[in-house]
Amino acid sequence: MIPVNTPLLDGNEEKYLIECIRTGWISSEGPFIKKFEDDFSAYVHRNHGIAVSNGSAALDIAVQALNLNQGDEVIMPSFTIISPAQSVVKAGLRPVLIDSDPVTWNMDVAAIESKITKKTKAIIVVHIYGLPVDMDPVLELCRKFKLFLIEDAAEMHGQTYKGKACGSFGTISIFSFYPNKHITTGEGGMIVCDDDKLAAQCRKLRNLAFEPDGRRFVHHELGWNYRMTNMQAALGLAQLEKIDEHILKKRHIGNRYQTGLASLKNFQLPMAGTRYAENIYWVYALVAESEELCLETVRKLSESKIGTRPFFWCMHEQPVFKKMGLFLDEKYPVAEKLARNGFYLPSGLGLTDAQIDTVIETMYRINS
Numbered sequence: 001m002i003p004v005n006t007p008l009l010d011g012n013e014e015k016y017l018i019e020c021i022r023t024g025w026i027s028s029e030g031p032f033i034k035k036f037e038d039d040f041s042a043y044v045h046r047n048h049g050i051a052v053s054n055g056s057a058a059l060d061i062a063v064q065a066l067n068l069n070q071g072d073e074v075i076m077p078s079f080t081i082i083s084p085a086q087s088v089v090k091a092g093l094r095p096v097l098i099d100s101d102p103v104t105w106n107m108d109v110a111a112i113e114s115k116i117t118k119k120t121k122a123i124i125v126v127h128i129y130g131l132p133v134d135m136d137p138v139l140e141l142c143r144k145f146k147l148f149l150i151e152d153a154a155e156m157h158g159q160t161y162k163g164k165a166c167g168s169f170g171t172i173s174i175f176s177f178y179p180n181k182h183i184t185t186g187e188g189g190m191i192v193c194d195d196d197k198l199a200a201q202c203r204k205l206r207n208l209a210f211e212p213d214g215r216r217f218v219h220h221e222l223g224w225n226y227r228m229t230n231m232q233a234a235l236g237l238a239q240l241e242k243i244d245e246h247i248l249k250k251r252h253i254g255n256r257y258q259t260g261l262a263s264l265k266n267f268q269l270p271m272a273g274t275r276y277a278e279n280i281y282w283v284y285a286l287v288a289e290s291e292e293l294c295l296e297t298v299r300k301l302s303e304s305k306i307g308t309r310p311f312f313w314c315m316h317e318q319p320v321f322k323k324m325g326l327f328l329d330e331k332y333p334v335a336e337k338l339a340r341n342g343f344y345l346p347s348g349l350g351l352t353d354a355q356i357d358t359v360i361e362t363m364y365r366i367n368s
């Protein structure tokens, strides 16, 4: 079996974890947390890092920390994981969706301005699969209309836009350290930002909204227990020591697929790069020319013991949101096509060249 993801844990992970056990620092108190926050936020050139239990939790906090009013609108792509949309809806805000760019699969930034209303307060950008969103037009809109920017960089550790780190653009930006991301803590996430007050608010929301200076167990607002443990941070630190290697490996995997699959017919391959970034190939993704071909190929790969994942499913087609009366009759044709026709191949950091070659050969065999 070639699994869709295998993590790589071949550095100081074991050593640091044993240290947690031997010293007894296993909860969210403990020296690795602050070090991981400091080192990771420095890596993406932000003043503050707030480590949390996962990337979705980071989004909950990021949205809540901006202190928007019920019914305010937040613009975001339809083609994304549910996390950012769910954070917005649960905060009592209204998600307003944007279709995708058919080539980069990111949100179509040219479609944003016409969706801005008096109620719009923020834009969430989600960098998808390996290429960053075209940030300059988004930053310009945020300036012009005084909007907050939330940057979901969950898949983008080490990626840059015009040479500047992904995760350095948002009023608040977030990362995930799930085991299929470029560095992992098992489960985990991080919020990064520059503003001191915003960072303090995120820290507070992470920790049940305990008042940092007030009497303990007296609360003035509601938060979550979204704390990261010292054991997760131990993994994270060991992974961060190897992040450059991980990124090289990801690009190597992507390039090997890209070259190997160059003459494959009936599938759109990812862009190797754009004007503003080289693909970091968080996953190696393909879009079949029809939904039938996608389903058929995924089935045949599975019969050949090769794991795949389908693409995200559009927000405007989520039963849970339809039930809430959201996005009724809205259509985003590019996003709908990506969701139906797209899937990704084994792309984890533990993947070997021999495995990649087997996947490539299998793709030609089942599509001949």
Ligand SMILES: *Cc1c(COP(=O)(O)O)cnc(C)c1O
Residues within 6 Å of the ligand: 054, 055, 056, 057, 081, 083, 084, 126, 127, 152, 154, 155, 176, 177, 178, 188, 189
């Ligand atoms: C992985 C991911 C998340 C969620 O992160 P978790 O740690 O799994 O909660 C959010 N957004 C995007 C774009 C992701 O890829």
